[in-house]
Each structure stands twice: as structure tokens, then as C-alpha cells.
Amino acid sequence: MIIQAQDVGWVEVICGPMFSGKTEELIRRLRRATYARQRVQIFKPAIDDRYAEASIVSHNQTELPSISVSSIEEMWEHLDPKTKVVGIDEVQFLPKGTVEICETLANRGCRVVVAGLDRDYLAQPFGEMPTLLSIAEYVTKLSAICVRCGNPAHYSYRLAGDNQQVLVGATDQYEARCRSCYYSLQQD
Ligand code: ADP
Ligand code: ZN
Numbered sequence: 001m002i003i004q005a006q007d008v009g010w011v012e013v014i015c016g017p018m019f020s021g022k023t024e025e026l027i028r029r030l031r032r033a034t035y036a037r038q039r040v041q042i043f044k045p046a047i048d049d050r051y052a053e054a055s056i057v058s059h060n061q062t063e064l065p066s067i068s069v070s071s072i073e074e075m076w077e078h079l080d081p082k083t084k085v086v087g088i089d090e091v092q093f094l095p096k097g098t099v100e101i102c103e104t105l106a107n108r109g110c111r112v113v114v115a116g117l118d119r120d121y122l123a124q125p126f127g128e129m130p131t132l133l134s135i136a137e138y139v140t141k142l143s144a145i146c147v148r149c150g151n152p153a154h155y156s157y158r159l160a161g162d163n164q165q166v167l168v169g170a171t172d173q174y175e176a177r178c179r180s181c182y183y184s185l186q187q188d
Helices: 022-035 070-079 098-107 129-135 181-185
Strands: 010-016 041-047 056-059 064-065 067-068 086-089 110-116 138-141 155-158 174-177
Touching: 010 022, 010 098, 010 129, 022 041, 022 056, 022 086, 041 070, 041 181, 067 070, 067 129, 067 174, 070 110, 086 098, 098 110, 098 129, 110 129, 155 181
Parallel strands: 010 110, 010 138, 041 067, 041 086, 086 110
Antiparallel strands: 056 064, 155 174
């Protein structure tokens, strides 16, 4: 990827719908940082306990140890000043203040890599993601495969009949759909 001088921080965002490989990509980048012997810390919102309390896990079961936090204050408490790379998964679930902590860390020379949904199941911008996308130096927008037609999918379609914005789940509750299948098959 891009080579930058040491001690210069920046923010990377990995976004896309569910099943697009955001966690896989986050894990890949963070693993590479550990191979380079950089001090890495990984956080995830406590709300996301789908697979494991103490790790980030992708839908294909790759995982890395992480710290679950339920507030920004908690994240500050766990942050080690020697950390060079900070990873956050499911960043859209973190409360207000996420943008600020990412900016502060990057300004201090950290590489900040965050992954999360850019839109919710209603296709509306999710949490602080819109601002994160605008402040990030590097943005990667991934796509999944539409389970209805096989085209690239950018939408997370909710199968269950619940209408809260936050409903943590996987294949039983959501499916990846392309624009056409998302809007034309709303009743399925
Ligand atoms: P995300 O963090 O974006 O939800 P993950 O990294 O957790 O994605 O999982 C990506 C993996 O999900 C893929 O490698 C694949 O094994 C699996 N997967 C399940 N359904 C789909 C789909 N419709 N399109 C692409 N990958 C899928
Ligand atoms: Zn489709």
C-alpha cells in the first residue's frame, strides 16, 4: 500500500454492506502490521457479540483478539500510548465521539483503520460513518455478491420483520443484495 514516513498518522475506512469482507480486510491489514512488529490494538463495540467476546471474527471465521468497549471513554482507558496501529470493527455502532478519537489518534501519529457498514438496512447512512468517510485519507468501499442474482451487492437487506436500526445478526437475518434486487424485491 502507500508508504509514509514514520510517526505520520492517518485514517483508513473500509466500508460496504454485510458480507462484503470488511472484517476480513481489516484482519488482513492488522495482521500485516503485526508482522512488521508494530504495536496494534483492536476495538469493537460491546454490542457486537455475535461470535466472540474478545475477538473480531469475520463471516468466514478468521479472527483476531480485540477489546470490547461500550463507550469512547472506555476506549481511551484501554489505549496504550505505545500503540502505532488502532483497528476498530463495526465502527458504525460506536457512539458519538468516534470521529474525534480517530482524528486525535491520527494526529498523534497512529495509523487508524476502521471497518463498518456505510448504510443501515434501510440504505440510510449509519452512525458516524459519513463523517469518517469524509475525514479519512484512504477509503475502500467493498461489495458482496447479491444472493438473488449474483451481481455485486451494496445493500444489506433485512429478512426479519423488526424495524430497529440495530439488530445484530448474520445470514439468518440479513442478505446481501444489489440495487435492483434490494428495491424490486422489497416484499420477499
Ligand atoms: P463483513 O465484515 O463485510 O460483514 P466478513 O469479512 O465478516 O464481511 O465476511 C465476508 C465473508 O462472508 C466472505 O468471505 C464469504 O465467506 C461470506 N459470505 C456470505 N455471504 C456472502 C455474500 N452474499 N457475498 C459475499 N460473501 C459472502
Ligand atoms: Zn441482485
